[in-house]
Amino acid sequence: MSLLHWIILIPFLAAFFIPLLGRMFPRIHTGWFVLFIPLALVMVTWISYSSLMADGETILSIVPWVPMLDINFSVYLDGLSFLFTLLITGIGALVVLYSIYYLDKKKERLQDFYVYLLMFIGAMLGVVLTDNVIVLYVFWELTSLASTLLIGFWFIRDKSIFGAQKSMLITVFGGFAMLGGFMLLYIMTGTFSIREMIGDVDVIMNHPMFLPAMILVLLGAFTKSVQFPFHIWLPDAMEAPTPVSAYLHSATMVKAGIYLVARMTPIFGGSSEWFWIILITGLFTLFWGAISALRQKDLKGVLAFSTISQLGLIMALLGAGSAALYAQDPDLEVMYAGAIVTAMFHLINHSTFKGSLFMVVGIVDHETGTRNLQKLGGLMAVMPVTFTVSAVGLAAMAGIPPFNGFISKEMFFANMVELMELPFFGMGDWAIIIPIVAWTASVITFIYCAFMFYKTFMGKYDRQNYWVDVHEASPGLLLSPILLGILVIVLGLFPNILTQTLIHPSVTSILTGVSVELEPYNLTLWHGFEIELFMSIGVVAVGVIAFLYHRKWTRWEIYNKERDVMNLFYDQGIDKLQDGSAAITRVQMTGRLRDYFMYMLVFIVALLAVTMWRSGQFQALPEGLATTMDTPLYMYGVMLILVGSAAVLPFIQSRITFIISIGVLGLMVSLFFTIFSAPDLALTQLLVETVLLIVLMLAFRHLPEMTKEPKSRSYTTVNVLIAASVGALVTMVSISAYALRLDLDFTAISDFFIENAVPLGGGYNIVNVTLVDFRGFDTVLEALVLGIVALAVIMLIKHRFKGGEDI
Amino acid sequence: MRYSRSHDVMQRVLLITTSYFVLAYSLYFLFAGHNNPGGGFIGGLTTACALAFIYLVFDRDTANEYIRFTFPALISIGLVLSLGTGAIGFFANDNYLTQYFDYFEIPFFGEVELTTALPFDLGIYFVVVGAAMVIMLTIADDEKEENEN
Structure with missing residues (x-):
């Protein structure tokens, strides 16, 4: 440890x-x-x-x-x-x-x-x-x-x-x-x-x-x-x-999948399937999450879909970065390793700004009693601290400098643009669509951030809209989001503070297979006039314009569909699953004991017959039968009583006689055990018979009169057929088992027990030593089953519905 | 249980006397189990038979006055005992459910074998007695309730 x-x-x-x-x-x-x-x-x-x-x-x-x-x-x-x-x-x-x-x-x-x-x-x-x-x-x-x-x-x-x-x-x-x-x-x-x-x-x-x-x-x-x-x-x-x-x-559990993909990258990465599946799924999720977030009216709903979107972004980056494991060229390896750096950096950033945003939304909910965007408004004046923290978090999510989200978003753009130059994995000119999707999703992200900001905090504060008297939250509630907000700013201004201890070690542990020694990546707020900067400017410009004209497009019907269409599959699936299992249960659970016995017996017969047939035991039966010929005469007598008491059972009209006949059957079996010198088994059998008799007597009064109902011919035939085949097969199995033991030189497992009962178990009763020592686990679990049965009896009898209860 | 309400003296005496013997035998089965026919399961069933006799002779309330066990609890005690004895193996760095035995010289009794299998078997005994009695008494009580209704 x-x-x-x-x-x-x-x-x-x-x-x-x-x-x-x-x-x-x-x-x-x-x-x-x-x-x-x-x-x-x-x-x-x-x-x-x-x-x-x-x-x-x-x-x-x-x-x-x-x-x-x-x-x-x-x-x-x-x-x-x-x-x-x-x-x-x-x-x-x-x-x-x-x-x-x-x-x-x-x-x-x-x-x-x-x-x-x-x-x-x-x-x-x-x-x-x-x-x-x-x-x-x-x-x-x-x-x-x-x-x-x-x-x-x-x-x-x-x-x-x-x-x-x-x-x-x-x-x-x-x-x-x-x-x-x-x-x-x-x-x-x-x-x-x-x-x-x-x-x-x-x-x-x-x-x-x-x-x-x-x-x-x-x-x-x-x-x-x-x-x-x-x-x-x-x-x-x-x-x-x-x-x-x-x-x-938002911050941890949903990132377990990211962790798994990162952890498995050395194993699966470097194949085109891994690259494409993760990249496409990630990008599509990024896009889908963003457009769904835009349509949400609930603050937490917006954050949920934006989390989906941001996780798609990180996933896409991990997919893109796995190309570094395929490229044999040092320059390309370093270039695509950059995507993993971005993924790790954005992972941290997302946890900080999304964590603070969730907490702030919680505060708004806590203080105003609503999370509905259409009801909220004008909170800037009432809750200034909450407003400031949200502004920081939303700016980071929208990708506005100087917050940490801006840096990772720029790096993400750069990584997506670099993907177009990928010389393998069948990348072609159409790859321009990758940066376009990324850019569009960012524009939408910007718009919904603006929405959240504007609808919650801007506008006029109207006292009538709220149930409660709205005021700023307590300092304790504000402390955690403020700390996260400070982290957002610090990581934006000094992005390199975590490079040495966190980001670089994690990148090297993901990309174990690259040929070059990776250098710590230098993260900066200012990249110079690169293409990603122009893309960021474009995001802000288009986003602002779209937001200014939002009264036009929010009237479209698609905008008002809040619930994700993919839910249809889940809802339908659950319904169908329930209906299907109910149908199967109805067919199978008839409530008649006879049917349940039939299932079990038919299955046993089929299983035994197939096994016997496949191992060729049916052919060996006559031989086996010959070995059983030297049975002593008194055994025939015992057998006759046994078979006789079993054979009369179907014809007995009265229950008492029935129980007595079964008792005779049990006693004969116990006699068999005694003849074959198994006193433990014989004792157990006797005791079980006694207890069973008491239980049967107790249950006696509950049972209805035994009336011979007229049964259809086919019903009786099936019963007889099943009973006969079970009897025949079990007999054949015993004969062939007996014959096999003599024929082939099998060592019976009992030899081990006979030899080791005293030295290993310290007891002379082999059966008992087997039960408590060699097979202790079986015994314990059987005792457990017994306990469960007793509890089930209590449940069934004492707690059954007697009609008229409110279920 | 169909408690006998008749005052059949012979039946009563016979059943009570028998149940003493059966109880004594059941304990013998339990302790002799390691070397002679018997063991926790057999002993438990025998005890259950003896207790059932007592319940048959007296009515339930009278019997309950003398037999003050909560049988469902007996099941749990037995399971804990068996599973707990199995855990001894952990402390000795062996596998779960490893049993130990050794021979000790005890005054008056002479050389006696002590095993961890005994508490294990005792647990099984408790479970069997508990389960058998729970089943019998539950079915019997059910009949009583029905008669009352």
Whole structure:
């Protein structure tokens, strides 16, 4: 266990103790205890590892978990993980601070909230810090679970439940696909370790399963990072409390997909499929998100779609940057590595400005009681601090200097323009469309930022529009967005402060395969009169003009369609799924015991028959029968009673006689066990018979009179057929098993038990030693089943509906 | 359960006497299980039979006065005991559910074998007794409720 392991585990451990602390000190807001954890983690991480990361070193520590299956709790820290760790813990601390003032101590279930949040922090740290893909998968699904619980935090609202279910279904679907991808990678390389997979990259590249594995892994990344067409869950996730939206659904969890793509770039990158799929999906998401954001009337809706759009931008950059792994030319490698630099820089920038914007929107919602753009207006005079922070965040998002968003947007333009010169991957003259799409999306981004700014803060403040008396938020609520806003400005003015420790190490850990030594990239606010500058000027110019004429085009019908059309597929799919499963259930669950027995028996017969036939055992039956000829005479007598008591069963009219006949059957079986010297089995059989008799007697009075209903001929025939075939097959299986044991020189597994019962188990009763020692796990689980059965009986009998209840 | 309401003295005496023997046997089965026929499962079923006798002789309320177990809780206790005994292996750096045994010299009894399999089997015993009794009593109580309605 290294420090890194503890960094992952501490949030989980804290999740156990936070509810207790909350109980013990009911007068203190639970958030204050929680705040300590991300704060401590971010400090510890920075102090312990920042200098190591700047030197380009990596740390690996392995704790075996299931070593037999190559599943180890291995943690690996390189530049990329370091960047994400700081992002998760740093933003986490700010969000917890914000939530202390956002969530009311008396009204909300704070313990639940912080347990979910801590679970998320731990799981997310696990995702970015582990080197083992199975461990990564487990933590990945845990983040989905935490996200679902947090979206459904206000579970009384139907919309919360809907959003939570939607996000769960989509992200877990993706996670499952990703697991499939990891399995394929394991089949190719024989390891679950990402570093070892990177070492085997030649094998993966030339494997026929390369493309399926890649697509499955990308499905996981795209569902999590809300890429088109899986983005539809994010707008519905906005039902979560705003601190959660700021943290999970903008700054961290939705970036897990970005992390995965970055982490997998050394494995899959350098192929044209990877390049094109990610680039096109990213660009399309960027564009789609932007035009959808423009149409939203809810402030959080705008931010949700703008998050989708910005994540598309980062994704497209990662796709573009993967070209560096293919290019063998040092100049091209350095040029396309620039896209990865932009991606990492924008990742940080987006977390700062979008985090602050979400928090500010939360404040507006908190203070005014509405997030509707058509109702808001004129808040500039009432909430000056909120206004200033929003202005900074929106300017950064729109790409206006001197904020950090401007720098990354310029770099993005430059990267997209450079893509046109790509000499491979079938890039042609039509590639001019790439910078055009990027530029158009930026113009739309500019317009919706302007909308948010104008509609919320400009105009006249009308007291009538609000339910409550609007005033500036408390300083505690404002602190976190102000800190993020300051970061936005600092990163805009001095973009190079993070290059050495964060951006350059993460870029080198993504592009491990390039041939040249990458130099730290120099980020500057002023690029000189390059093409990207003119593109930025164009964005502002066109954006301003479009905004001035917005009264014209906001009347178009398409502008007023708020809900994303892609939701149609989800809604229809869910409906069809429910109908379909209901139909299947109706066909299969008839409620008649006879049908259920028929399913089981027919299946057993089919399975046995196929197995016997395939291994040629039917032909060997006569031989087997011959070996059973030396049965002693008294066995025939016992058998006769057994068969006789079974044969009379169908003809018995009275239940008492029926039960007695079955009892005789059981006693005969127990006699068989005794004859074959298995006293334990015989005892058990006897006891089971006794208890069964008591239970049957008890249930006796509930049963209706046994009336012989006239059954149709086909009904009886089917019953007889199934019963006969089961009997015949089981007999054949036993004969052939007996014959096989004599014929072939099989060593029975019982030999092991006979030899080892005393030396290894310390007991002379082999059956018991087997139960408690050699097969202890089976026994424990069987006991568990027994317990569940008992609970089921209680449920079925004591809690059944007696009619008239309100369901 | 169809509690006997008749005051059949012979039946009563016979069943009570029998249940003593059955109970004693069930404990023997449990402890002898490691070396002779028996074990937690068999012992548990035997105990359940003995308890069922008592419930058959007296009515439920009287029996409950003497047998003060919450049987569903017995199931959980048994499961915790079995699963917990299995966890001993963790502390000794072995696999889960590794059982240990050794021979000890105890005054009066002489050499005695002590195993971790015994608490494990005891857990199974509790689960079996609990489950069997829960099933029987639940079905029996159901009938009573129906009669009351």
